[in-house]
Amino acid sequence: MSNAGLESSPAGGAAEIEADAAAWVRRRHFWDWSEQDQASLEAWLNESLAHEVAYLRLEAAWNRTERLAALHPFKHEQPDVERRNWRVPLAIAAGFAAIAFASAAALPLLHRPMETIYSTPVGGREIITLADGSKIELNTASVLHLAPDQREALLDKGEAYFQIKHDAAHPFALRVAGRSVVDLGTKFFVRNGQNQVEVALVEGRARLESAAVAPSRAIVLTPGDVAVASADTTSVTKMSAHDLANELSWRRGLLIFHNASLASAAAVINRYNDNKLVVDDPAIAKLTINGTFRTNDNQVFARMAQDVFGLRVTYRANTTRISR
Amino acid sequence: MTDITETSREDSRPGAPMNASEVRAWFVREVLPLEADLMQFLHHNWRNKSDIADLRQDIYVRIFETARREIPARPRHFVFTVARNLLIDRVRREHIIPFDAVADVDALGFAMETPAPDRAVIARDELRRLRAALDRLPPRPREAVVLRRIEGLTGRQIAIHMGISEAAVSKLIDNGIRALADILYSDPEDRRNWA
Numbered sequence: 377m378s379n380a381g382l383e384s385s386p387a388g389g390a391a392e393i394e395a396d397a398a399a400w401v402r403r404r405h406f407w408d409w410s411e412q413d414q415a416s417l418e419a420w421l422n423e424s425l426a427h428e429v430a431y432l433r434l435e436a437a438w439n440r441t442e443r444l445a446a447l448h449p450f451k452h453e454q455p456d457v458e459r460r461n462w463r464v465p466l467a468i469a470a471g472f473a474a475i476a477f478a479s480a481a482a483l484p485l486l487h488r489p490m491e492t493i494y495s496t497p498v499g500g501r502e503i504i505t506l507a508d509g510s511k512i513e514l515n516t517a518s519v520l521h522l523a524p525d526q527r528e529a530l531l532d533k534g535e536a537y538f539q540i541k542h543d544a545a546h547p548f549a550l551r552v553a554g555r556s557v558v559d560l561g562t563k564f565f566v567r568n569g570q571n572q573v574e575v576a577l578v579e580g581r582a583r584l585e586s587a588a589v590a591p592s593r594a595i596v597l598t599p600g601d602v603a604v605a606s607a608d609t610t611s612v613t614k615m616s617a618h619d620l621a622n623e624l625s626w627r628r629g630l631l632i633f634h635n636a637s638l639a640s641a642a643a644v645i646n647r648y649n650d651n652k653l654v655v656d657d658p659a660i661a662k663l664t665i666n667g668t669f670r671t672n673d674n675q676v677f678a679r680m681a682q683d684v685f686g687l688r689v690t691y692r693a694n695t696t697r698i699s700r
Numbered sequence: 701m702t703d704i705t706e707t708s709r710e711d712s713r714p715g716a717p718m719n720a721s722e723v724r725a726w727f728v729r730e731v732l733p734l735e736a737d738l739m740q741f742l743h744h745n746w747r748n749k750s751d752i753a754d755l756r757q758d759i760y761v762r763i764f765e766t767a768r769r770e771i772p773a774r775p776r777h778f779v780f781t782v783a784r785n786l787l788i789d790r791v792r793r794e795h796i797i798p799f800d801a802v803a804d805v806d807a808l809g810f811a812m813e814t815p816a817p818d819r820a821v822i823a824r825d826e827l828r829r830l831r832a833a834l835d836r837l838p839p840r841p842r843e844a845v846v847l848r849r850i851e852g853l854t855g856r857q858i859a860i861h862m863g864i865s866e867a868a869v870s871k872l873i874d875n876g877i878r879a880l881a882d883i884l885y886s887d888p889e890d891r892r893n894w895a
Contacts, residue, residue, distance in 0.1 A: 389754055389757070390753040390754045390756065390757035391753055393757065394753070394878060395874065395878075398873075398874040398875075398877045398878050399870070399874055401877050402855070402870060402873045402874055402877060405848070406848060406854060406855035406858070406873055407854065407855045407856070408854075425761045425764050425765060426757055426758075426761050428764065429727070429757065429760040429761055429764050430757065432724055432727055432728060433732060433760070433881055433885065434877050434878065434881050436728040436732055436881075437877065437880045437881035437884045437885065438877055438880065438881075440826070440830065440884060441830060441834075441845065441849050441880065442849065443826055443827055443830055444827075444830050444831075444834065444845075444846075444849040444850055492828060493827045493828045493831070495826075495827050519827070
């Protein structure tokens with residue numbers, strides 16, 4: 377359209393074009409979309425720049441809402457059946473204290489009071505300093521909701537390290553997957569994994585509560601305790617200060633592996649990078665590695681596998697495959 | 701001032717177009733976030749409020765045409781220069797008596813100098829902004845958006861879930877998408893004072 381300028385707009389022109397553009401965005405994002413539809417859309421876009429800018433603007437707004445999917449974990453706070461299949465990894469299941477898993481009262485999805493939401497992208501890291509000087513460090517791909525009074529938080533996704541100034545009158549409570557960690561003056565680390573929650577206590581004391589269990593039966597964690605809570609069980613094991621420090625090395629942008637399998641180390645690095653390492657050959661998955669790697673550079677890891685184990689590395693746009 | 705060459709009407713098809721997806725990405729990244737300021741500028745400088753949607757569209761078209769030839773180095777400066785020129789053209793062309801139309805154009809200095817918000821801050825606040833935007837949608841369009849984005853339902857499933865026809869769902873969604881764009885770009889939560 378050559379005269380896309382001012383004199384070409386009939387009254388209501390922009391509004392009509394916007395209505396058409398909205399219908400295209402809706403058809404593309406809500407309904408099945410065929411190659412034929414794509415061709416029709418492109419024909420419409422090519423008719424005029426006014427069509428193109430209207431479509432771009434609406435689609436950009438729609439694409440932004442993709443991040444709303446991060447709110448999805450709330451759904452899991454409502455009773456639902458899938459979590460019955462969660463299992464504690466066998467290695468840590470020994471000596472667990474059973475705590476019935478209780479779902480927090482179902483939260484209305486959209487009408488919670490306005491808290492502050494912090495989120496980090498894959499490979500990101502962020503330090504949140506609270507008014508009382510307490511600090512929360514968010515690791516890669518994590519979402520944390522902080523209540524307006526800053527004494528309650530919800531770790532929706534990912535992991536975080538907490539250094540909480542103790543206030544007996546207003547204890548800090550972290551909610552995570554139906555559990556609460558209530559501080560008794562602490563530094564602790566929480567990971568909200570796919571199907572289990574891990575709480576590691578670094579300093580001080582904290583109480584691990586479950587909504588359905590009387591507070592008197594809550595587990596009190598002391599330094600070195602690592603609690604792993606899954607759908608229906610909680611287990612507590614001890615970890616050395618040295619191992620704990622390694623667990624928290626991400627705070628310095630590092631990942632430290634000590635006798636880790638190649639596959640498990642790759643899985644950890646993958647949490648920090650969009651480009652994913654693929655180790656799908658069982659014969660090499662169990663190779664043992666030791667070393668320190670940067671969280672944001674999986675290529676060093678791939679080269680290590682190549683040089684040390686003589687493995688083959690195949691680079692693709694989104695993956696780096698390690699194979700024999 | 702850098703030399704900003706606005707597209708003249710005779711010259712609408714540039715000889716060496718930029719990569720189309722590059723221009724689109726630039727437009728979404730640099731121009732749309734300025735929409736709240738642009739709307740404020742238009743509201744201040746144009747009497748007839750019913751023209752504003754058309755003015756904005758025409759400004760975006762001019763910006764897009766120019767960017768296809770060369771991506772402007774200073775987007776904010778460029779956007780407001782295009783906006784001002786378009787208002788002046790329109791006043792001349794339509795023989796509008798320029799009341800205070802375009803009279804306040806010097807206030808533009810203010811609009812142009814405002815520093816761009818820190819991108820890290822934008823990214824961090826995005827989810828909070830989106831939730832606030834969602835809360836401002838009318839209930840039925842909001843429900844449709846939530847069912848799509850958070851629950852992952854298709855249009856057809858949303859119609860069944862809400863117990864209404866697909867045509868009715870389409871209408872809700874279209875309204876929702878348009879309202880979302882207005883909330884997110886024209887009238888974001890942190891700037892709701894001008895209207």
